Amino acid sequence: MAGKTVYGQVRASLTAADPLTLALGRPNREQVTTVRQSTATTIQALELTNGDTLAKLLKRGAEQLVATNADGRTLAERVFQQALTRPPTRKELNLAVGLIGPKPQTEGVEDLLWSVAMLPEFQLTY
Numbered sequence: 001m002a003g004k005t006v007y008g009q010v011r012a013s014l015t016a017a018d019p020l021t022l023a024l025g026r027p028n029r030e031q032v033t034t035v036r037q038s039t040a041t042t043i044q045a046l047e048l049t050n051g052d053t054l055a056k057l058l059k060r061g062a063e064q065l066v067a068t069n070a071d072g073r074t075l076a077e078r079v080f081q082q083a084l085t086r087p088p089t090r091k092e093l094n095l096a097v098g099l100i101g102p103k104p105q106t107e108g109v110e111d112l113l114w115s116v117a118m119l120p121e122f123q124l125t126y
Helices: 019-023 042-050 052-068 072-084 090-100 106-117 120-125
Strands: none
Touching: 019 042, 019 052, 042 052, 052 072, 052 106, 072 090, 072 106, 072 120, 090 106, 106 120
């Protein structure tokens, strides 16, 4: 039952660890860990900024958002609502639309997703 695919996903404990999860402190399956480091490490910073795992996830998410949103303003509002559970401020919205353009481009949406994911507000929420 634990290995059953639900909504296209399986439990993380049943998948192989990738560099991102290892950098963020994922223990092996046989080790019970109740405390994680409270301060960031150099390897975490490097993996978040230059790692292939997060880059692929953000690219896939950006492609899906561009395919389902024809308007840059609507896309930016959706990203903020889903990622931060709040609408963007006027300044944030203007910056986001300037980044992704009135007709969203995948590269701009990737940059927006990355910048939102790096916000302390996002990291505290998730």
